[in-house]
Amino acid sequence: MHSVSAAPALLVAVAFSLPLIYLKVRSVKFFHGVSLVTTVSVFLLTLHVQHYIISRETPIVYRMGGWPPPLGIVYEVDALSALLATYTALVIVFIVAYSYWYLGEDPGTPYYYSLLLGAEAGLLGIYYTGDVFNLFVMLEVLGITCYGLVAYYRSSREAVEASFKYAFFGAIAGLLYFVAAVTTYASFGNLTMGFVAAHTRPLLRHSYQYFYQFIDVFTWGNITGAVAVIVALSLWTFTFKAGVFPNHFWLPDAHPAAPTPISAVLSGLVVNAGAYASIRFLYTIFGVYDPLSQFYHLSPYFSVVLSFIGAASAVFAPIMMLIQRDVKRLIAYSTIMHLGLVFTGFSLGTALGVKASLYHILTHAAGKALLFMSAGVAVEASKTRRITDLKAVGRLNPLVGASVAISCFSLVGLPPLGGFFSKFALYQAFIEAGRFELTAVLLISSGLALLGYFKIIQPILFGFPPSDLNTSKLRELSLWTSLLPLLLLLIVLNPITVEVLLNEAAESAVLAGKYISQAVESYISYIREVQLSPGG
């Protein structure tokens, strides 16, 4: 088995095994240990895949069960998907370490990890897949596990209500994306992303005449009319998954109701899947921003639509942050703002814009996970999520105080933290594209958000310390091993460390040539194998 498929397969296998093992093994610590080992292994596998792709400088095509595209499902991993998958796997390792501190001896732990590992499998599947329908399956895997995780405290009416809302709208979003996948199949005759991308680039026909004589057999629809419906339905779904305006409404309810580590997963990682899928569809598959694509004339319209969605989220969300009284709800609104900024970045249609968006995804994921986890310590100590009643845990544990402050400062965009560099990259991209109104949006949203973040910093660092707190829990190793690496990550996420990776990822998103050619080569090599075989 190739390591591309090994990571999701391992996660699915462990996720399904945990509840069964719980029938025999009752030690909760065992499940913490198994989950930690699994997530570390998955991180190493994703890192191996990323290293392999960067060294070969071409995407990997993995045929599921040996079936070639378009007959079978393929995983196609390029620098963009490998970067996001590796980073997701890394952050989840720290979240699992934090879960050990957070859950302790909670008897629901096996089920919790079963769902969490399932969600990670869904995320990796979304990033790795090269198939439009398989993306639907992975979105559903991610969605269903997250609905369960939001309703983890099933005795809480608030959690059940939030989960129900999330699931209800998730079902609608899934249905719309399913219609988009069906329309893709009905018009393009296949569901392989690389093949669909090849069809939208008529100029490539000269390079792949051998390929097109086979693949044209599958095409039976009017792709021009179909693409409008496919992109509209998928973009609606992806904006729902990313939690950007006006499809953000589920997010401020669902994220706070979940256990704190899950809030970190949802706000830091799950929303990125929507942004990634949007980039993959608009850039790679349909080539809206690719001059070689027959849909290139749509680029000005997409720039307007996406930048409006992004700008509206980036301004609306910090205003909502200011009036929140629930700390986790405030942080959830900040997620809407940052994903809005990510959307404005890739709305530009330039490599610099995509690079800035990806950079902001990385810094936001680390900052948001750290902020949720460190603020979660204060919530646990204060036994309330009400901001004004939070105790000054930061004065008892300097790591928690530093984590809250540094994550907030990074999210605001203060130097020398990662958030500053990613916002600076966005600023550069807006200036380069001549979109000065978006630079204003970026500055206004950051200024408003700063006021919101002060609402969290003030009670946790400068409020009254808790009198009846069990301070030994604040000194536990699992808390340090989860917060400290993320804190360091925010400091080291500067252009020196990630520039090369971001350039590779942005290039593979904007220039789809390698992505298309690898899918096509995979098909051609299979056809040649069949023709050369004795029975062929």
Next chain:
Amino acid sequence: MDAPSLMGILTAISIAVSLAIWIPIALKVRVRRTEVYLSGEPQAGYRLGITEVSWSVRRVFEKLYAAILNYVQTGVFNDWFAISLPYLILLLTLLTVVTLVGGGG
């Protein structure tokens, strides 16, 4: 009467009956305002406090906040659909028109 004609007539009747029932209901239903919902913030007790950092911004945008709280983030499904559904229709209409009229292909 052949089967396709019968199917067409029955479908037309069912649509007509559905519309006859649905339109009067749709005309009566109005957007509701909710004070509190479980997973949301209890909005009834919202006050401006001068001690809060965001006081001046909140003072300036007070009416905007009230509008957002009462009409956008209410926690009622219908209100969300009122924003989200037009967004979908707008996307579909815009992209269909510009794709077909713009000469793609």
